[in-house]
Each structure stands twice: as C-alpha cells, then as structure tokens.
Amino acid sequence: MSDGQSLRLALLGAPNCGKSSLFNALTGGKAKVANYPGVTVEYRKGDFTLPSGQAIELLDLPGVYGDCGHSMDERVALDAVRGNLEGERAPDAIVFMMDASHINTHLHNVLQAKNHGLPIILVLNMMDMAARDGITIDLPALEREIGIPVISCVAVRGSGRSLLLDYLEEWGGDVSFGSAATPKEEKGDLKALQAKARSITSTAVSRVHQAETFSQRIDNWVLHPIMGLAILFTILFVMFQAVYTWSGPAMDLIEMAIGGLQRGAAAILPDGLITSLVVDGIIAGVGSVLIFLPQIIILFAFILLLEASGYMARAAFLVDTLMAKIGLNGRAFIPLLSSFACAIPGIMSARTIEQERDRITTILIAPLMTCAARWPVYFLIIGAFVPAEKVGVFSLQGLVAFGLILVGIVFALIMAAIFKRTLTKGESSGLLIELPSYKTPVFKDYIIGLWDRGMIFVNRAGRIILPASILIWGLMSFPANATTTAQTWAGKVGGLIEPLLRPIGFNLEIAISLIPAMAAREVAVSSLATIYSIGGTNADDTLRDLIAANWTLPTALAFLAWFVFAPQCLSTFAIIRKETNSWKWPLFAFGYLFVLAYIAAGVTYHVSLAMGLS
Amino acid sequence: MTKRLTDLAKSETGVILDFDDSDPALSTRLREIGFAEGDNVTPLHFGLFGKNPMSVRVNGAQIALRREDAQAILLKAVKSEASA
Numbered sequence: 165m166s167d168g169q170s171l172r173l174a175l176l177g178a179p180n181c182g183k184s185s186l187f188n189a190l191t192g193g194k195a196k197v198a199n200y201p202g203v204t205v206e207y208r209k210g211d212f213t214l215p216s217g218q219a220i221e222l223l224d225l226p227g228v229y230g231d232c233g234h235s236m237d238e239r240v241a242l243d244a245v246r247g248n249l250e251g252e253r254a255p256d257a258i259v260f261m262m263d264a265s266h267i268n269t270h271l272h273n274v275l276q277a278k279n280h281g282l283p284i285i286l287v288l289n290m291m292d293m294a295a296r297d298g299i300t301i302d303l304p305a306l307e308r309e310i311g312i313p314v315i316s317c318v319a320v321r322g323s324g325r326s327l328l329l330d331y332l333e334e335w336g337g338d339v340s341f342g343s344a345a346t347p348k349e350e351k352g353d354l355k356a357l358q359a360k361a362r363s364i365t366s367t368a369v370s371r372v373h374q375a376e377t378f379s380q381r382i383d384n385w386v387l388h389p390i391m392g393l394a395i396l397f398t399i400l401f402v403m404f405q406a407v408y409t410w411s412g413p414a415m416d417l418i419e420m421a422i423g424g425l426q427r428g429a430a431a432i433l434p435d436g437l438i439t440s441l442v443v444d445g446i447i448a449g450v451g452s453v454l455i456f457l458p459q460i461i462i463l464f465a466f467i468l469l470l471e472a473s474g475y476m477a478r479a480a481f482l483v484d485t486l487m488a489k490i491g492l493n494g495r496a497f498i499p500l501l502s503s504f505a506c507a508i509p510g511i512m513s514a515r516t517i518e519q520e521r522d523r524i525t526t527i528l529i530a531p532l533m534t535c536a537a538r539w540p541v542y543f544l545i546i547g548a549f550v551p552a553e554k555v556g557v558f559s560l561q562g563l564v565a566f567g568l569i570l571v572g573i574v575f576a577l578i579m580a581a582i583f584k585r586t587l588t589k590g591e592s593s594g595l596l597i598e599l600p601s602y603k604t605p606v607f608k609d610y611i612i613g614l615w616d617r618g619m620i621f622v623n624r625a626g627r628i629i630l631p632a633s634i635l636i637w638g639l640m641s642f643p644a645n646a647t648t649t650a651q652t653w654a655g656k657v658g659g660l661i662e663p664l665l666r667p668i669g670f671n672l673e674i675a676i677s678l679i680p681a682m683a684a685r686e687v688a689v690s691s692l693a694t695i696y697s698i699g700g701t702n703a704d705d706t707l708r709d710l711i712a713a714n715w716t717l718p719t720a721l722a723f724l725a726w727f728v729f730a731p732q733c734l735s736t737f738a739i740i741r742k743e744t745n746s747w748k749w750p751l752f753a754f755g756y757l758f759v760l761a762y763i764a765a766g767v768t769y770h771v772s773l774a775m776g777l778s
Numbered sequence: 779m780t781k782r783l784t785d786l787a788k789s790e791t792g793v794i795l796d797f798d799d800s801d802p803a804l805s806t807r808l809r810e811i812g813f814a815e816g817d818n819v820t821p822l823h824f825g826l827f828g829k830n831p832m833s834v835r836v837n838g839a840q841i842a843l844r845r846e847d848a849q850a851i852l853l854k855a856v857k858s859e860a861s862a
C-alpha cells in the first residue's frame with residue numbers, strides 16, 4: 165500500500181444506511197440512492213484521491229445484515245469483501261457504515277463484520293437523524309468497547325463527511341495503519357454477539373424518551389389497514405392522472421417544434437429520397453417518441469419522490485396482506501413497483517428475494533407492469549380514439565390509461581398465483597423489511613435521478629429508435645415503383661406475419677411495425693409514424709390523426725390489449741437470461757407473454773366487434 | 779404456554795425471551811435484522827386480512843414481518859402499554 169498504488173475500500177453495512185450516498189459524494193458516482201432497503205443489488209467501483217495524493221478505489225455494495233448471504237444481493241456484497249468476485253481482488257479494508265439512529269438494533273452487525281479479518285472502521289452515518297431522535301452516542305466509549313476506530317458522518321452533507329476524509333487522509337499516509345486497525349476476531353455465535361452489542365449500547369448510547377416520533381405519527385395514517393390502502397390507491401391514481409393532464413402543454417410545444425423541423429428540412433433539402441429519409445424517416449420516427457418526454461418526466465417526478473420519502477417500504481407493507489393471499493413473497497413488491505419504470509432494474513432488484521422459486525416468480529411477472537416504454541403506445545392510441553373529455557374532475561383518457569395499468573397488475577397477480585401453484589410451487593414467506601424513517605428528499609439526488617431517467621429515454625431514441633426508423637423508411641421506400649404499402653419490401657416482410665395477426669384485428673401497417681418493435685415497445689410508435697408519414701399526403705396530419713382515420717376502434721383496442729402483455733423488449737429477456745443463468749426462464753416468459761398477448765388482443769377485437777363498436 | 783410475538787395486541791409491549799429454532803435460518807434472519815433476547819417489542823400496525831403482516835417497534839426501529847415469521851419470536855412477559 166505504498167505511494168502510487170490505490171487502496172481499495174469496501175463500503176459494507178446494513179441496507180439503507182447511506183452507503184451509496186457516501187459513494188456518490190466521494191467518487192462523483194451515480195449510484196441509485198433511495199430511502200428503502202435493497203436499493204443497491206450489484207457492486208460498483210469508483211475512484212477518488214485524498215489531498216495527500218493517495219488514490220482510493222471505493223466499492224459500493226448491496227446492504228447486508230449478517231454474514232450468511234441469504235439472498236443474491238447479500239452474496240454479491242459478501243463475495244466482494246471475501247475477494248470471491250470474479251476478476252476482482254479483495255479489498256484492503258472495510259468501511260463499515262451504520263445508521264446511527266438505529267445503532268441499538270444494528271451494532272452486532274459490525275462485531276460480526278470484524279470476523280472478515282480485514283482492517284475495519286465504523287462510520288456512524290445519519291448523525292443528524294440520531295440527533296433529531298434524541299440519541300446521544302459516546303464515541304470514545306464505543307471505540308474502546310468495539311476496538312476499532314469510530315467516525316461520525318452525515319453522508320449527504322459536505323461538512324458531515326469532513327471527519328471521515330480527515331481520518332482517511334491520516335490513514336492513507338501511514339502504511340502501517342492498516343495492520344494496526346486489523347481487529348481481533350469476535351468470538352461466539354450471533355446470540356453472544358448480540359448480547360455483547362446490547363451491553364455496549366446500554367452504556368455508550370443514551371436516548372431521550374420521546375412520546376411519538378414524527379414518522380410514527382405519519383404512520384398512524386399511512387399504515388392504517390383501510391385508510392393506508394385508500395391513500396396508496398389515491399397516490400397512484402393522482403400520479404397517473406397527473407402524467408396525463410400536466411403533460412399537455414409541453415407535448416404541444418414539442419409537437420410544434422417537430423412540425424417546424426419537418427417543414428424546415430423539406431424546404432432546405434432537395435426534393436426526393438433524401439428529404440423523405442429525413443422528414444418521413446428520421447424526424448417523424450424519432451419525434452413520435454420524443455414527444456412523450458414530458459410524460460416520462462412527470463411519471464418519474466412522482467416515482468422518485470415516493471422512493472426518496474420512505475413510502476416504498478410502507479406500500480410494500482400495505483400490499484403484503486394481498487400478496488400473502490396469492491402466495492407471493494413479501495419482498496416481491498418493491499421489484500414489481502420498480503418495474504413501472506422499467507422491467508430491467510425491477511428484475512435485478514428481485515435479487516433481494518431469498519427463496520429462489522419466489523425470485524423466479526417475481527421475475528416472470530415483472531414484464532406485466534406498465535413500464536415507461538409502454539406509455540408512448542398507450543398515449544398514441546388513447547389520444548386517437550378516446551375523446552379528451554372530463555369525467556367529473558378526471559380526464560377520461562387518464563382513466564383509460566389507469567385501467568390498462570390495472571389490467572396489467574391484475575394479470576400479474578393471476579399469473580403469479582398460477583405459477584406458485586404449478587411451476588414454482590412451495591411455501592413462501594419473508595417480508596421481513598425495515599421501515600425506514602421518513603426523509604425529505606435530497607434535492608440534488610432528486611434532480612440527478614430525474615435527469616438520468618429523462619436521458620435514458622432520450623438516449624433510447626438515438627440508439628434504438630433512430631436506426632429502426634431508418635430501417636423502416638428504407639424498407640418502405642423500395643422498390644421505388646411500389647404504389648401501395650403491400651408492394652414495398654416492408655409490406656412483403658410484414659405480409660409474412662400478417663395472416664397470423666389478421667384474426668386478432670391487426671392490419672398490414674401494424675404487422676410491419678411490430679417486427680422492429682421486438683427491440684423495444686416504443687419502436688412500434690416510431691415505425692407507425694414513418695409508415696404513415698411516407699404514405700401521408702397532408703404534412704400537417706399528426707400520427708394521432710392518421711391512426712384515428714385509418715384504424716377501426718376494435719383494431720385500436722386490440723392493439724392496446726396486445727401491448728398490455730406483448731413480450732416486445734429484447735433487453736428484458738436478456739436480463740432474465742442473465743439473472744436466472746438459464747435459457748429456460750427467458751424462453752418460458754417470452755412464450756407465456758406472447759400467448760397472453762395474442763389471446764387478449766383476439767378476445768378484445770372480437771368482443772368489441774360483437775358489441776358493434778367501429 | 780409460551781407467549782409469542784403474534785399474541786401481542788396493538789401497542790402492547792413484550793420482552794423477547796428466546797427464538798423458536800425449528801427453522802434455524804429464520805431465527806438467524808430475525809436476529810440479524812435486529813431482534814434479540816431482552817429487547818422490548820411492540821406491534822404498531824397490522825395488515826388488512828388476518829392481521830398479516832405486522833409492523834413491530836424494536837429498539838427504536840420499525841420492522842415489518844409476516845405472522846408466520848413473527849411467531850418464531852418467543853416472549854417473556856406481557857406488559858401493559860403504560861409500563862412500556
């Protein structure tokens with residue numbers, strides 16, 4: 165550990181104690197931070213340099229309570245500390261973090277961690293929360309009793325991190341320090357360690373008795389069995405209504421900008437293929453999806469607020485009563501809720517579920533949650549076919565969207581109940597989750613989170629939608645003498661699957677759009693935009709108008725029903741493959757979702773035909 | 779008869795005596811997350827159906843768990859709310 169070589173420090177500690185917050189603050193990293201246990205499920209590396217010039221490599225790890233590694237995320241953290249991660253050397257020392265406001269419950273965790281045999285220091289984080297709760301900690305006494313350095317910290321404040329940095333500075337300069345800090349092992353089983361921890365806290369920690377904390381007073385409402393569920397439902401309802409009603413003006417602006425861009429490009433560029441490529445292919449395709457950026461931002465403004473406040477774990481508690489009835493694992497709720505952003509992080513966060521069969525069940529149903537990529541599809545069709553009326557104070561379009569989301573949830577629960585009684589049979593339990601204290605979101609984390617989600621959406625437009633739009637444009641434009649869509653190359657390819665889709669009410673344009681949409685759902689929208697833009701005569705027609713004019717209502721409804729289920733996202737199946745380490749589960753998930761999508765679209769189409777809708 | 783955490787009513791406080799070791803992995807899990815002999819435990823909230831799950835106050839933390847798991851926590855005595 166001499167000069168020039170970087171020291172590798174691992175951030176270990178219970179879930180939700182602030183490891184990722186500290187990691188981000190020190191390394192400038194962008195690890196996800198939120199106020200519920202189990203946010204981080206994969207390790208992450210970052211670098212920073214101490215004023216002395218000593219380079220430090222920091223490892224942000226998933227939270228662990230002990231050293232057993234019950235669940236996959238815990239095993240990642242323990243493997244990292246033990247040097248068992250493939251291609252990674254063991255850390256030089258452990259920075260053990262603990263939530264100071266919960267020191268009484270967690271102190272034995274650090275005694276256990278001493279047994280890893282690495283130099284270790286204890287960072288008591290959230291000292292601000294501890295002070296607020298009337299907890300005072302005698303740090304020198306604690307150091308003496310545990311036998312390792314103890315440093316107080318407030319990870320989310322610059323001044324709160326200075327003690328730790330000073331400490332590391334001193335440490336980094338002294339090569340022998342590492343061995344000096346190597347602790348003696350703690351003897352005894354967990355029970356003995358707990359007894360020791362309790363006796364330490366009884367002398368070193370004092371707590372002013374408080375009648376009822378702020379969090380408790382809120383919880384009397386939020387966790388009330390009936391009121392709590394009503395509040396949860398209201399929050400979700402308001403969220404989806406807001407996505408609908410607040411986004412209007414911003415969408416109109418983007419729509420105008422895109423229209424202007426198209427007219428401008430058409431005026432500058434020479435008539436012919438190039439103009440068509442730019443106007444009908446690129447701008448129409450990419451623009452048709454980018455226009456939904458305001459919705460995505462509003463959606464995430466809500467989701468991130470729920471995550472940062474401490475509400476997520478409460479929602480898991482409220483819904484668990486139902487999850488238990490279905491046979492789903494209690495820890496499944498948070499991965500499923502995350503899947504409303506995107507199934508990929510949702511599927512990864514299923515790592516927090518202990519029983520393997522329950523983890524698989526959760527992974528299988530995660531794609532049924534309405535991810536952000538479905539919004540463009542829902543918005544387009546709802547905008548084209550559902551009148552922009554109000555039902556009381558609610559937007560009718562928003563109600564229809566909420567209905568589609570509920571259908572996804574209901575089917576997820578039904579499928580889970582079926583899987584739990586067949587494929588992934590077996591008892592399940594394990595909610596066992598700490599409900600964190602409520603916190604005011606850290607403004608910077610909030611804005612960064614929002615920015616990141618927005619950029620992911622925009623980047624997808626460049627990475628996936630742009631090439632897909634160019635491809636569709638190319639296939640639609642040749643052979644040059646084609647006069648109908650069916651005569652183009654795209655029409656020929658789409659014609660291959662169209663017979664399969666005709667019984668469920670889909671036309672040739674839909675068939676064509678569904679093929680590139682295998683990559684990502686929103687590509688269906690951009691492809692339709694390009695297809696109709698090429699065929700379109702009036703440049704001022706929006707995609708919404710064109711679809712409203714060209715599709716019957718039963719076809720549109722069938723298309724919506726299809727996308728509630730459709731397994732159209734390659735990355736989802738790639739991540740299922742990776743997380744289950746098998747081909748069996750991704751193929752099965754794909755198959756069952758496809759069958760459901762087909763049946764749902766077919767039933768919707770024929771029922772609405774029979775009802776005389778047109 | 780042994781009292782269990784599941785026998786406590788809302789806001790009633792008990793003291794942990796021991797853990798039912800019929801499922802050793804479960805008692806380890808319960809210990810790791812912060813339940814230990816001698817701790818005061820107070821159920822604060824219950825789920826809608828069958829009072830499942832329950833959220834329990836222990837040492838200033840609040841932990842949510844299902845009744846199947848909570849029954850593994852054995853209690854010494856049941857105090858009334860006033861003496862908690």
Ligand SMILES: Nc1nc2c(ncn2[C@@H]2O[C@H](COP(=O)(O)OP(=O)(O)OP(=O)(O)O)[C@@H](O)[C@H]2O)c(=O)[nH]1
Nearest residue numbers: 179180181182183184185202203204227290318319
């Ligand atoms: N008040 C206060 N809040 C903090 C402090 N450190 C972190 N937080 C908040 O605590 C919550 C959890 O922080 P994270 O950094 O995500 O915790 P973590 O240890 O990485 O959690 P996992 O990834 O789930 O193990 C977030 O809401 C943070 O904003 C602190 O020192 N004071």
Ligand SMILES: [Mg+2]
Nearest residue numbers: 183184203204
């Ligand atoms: Mg983290």
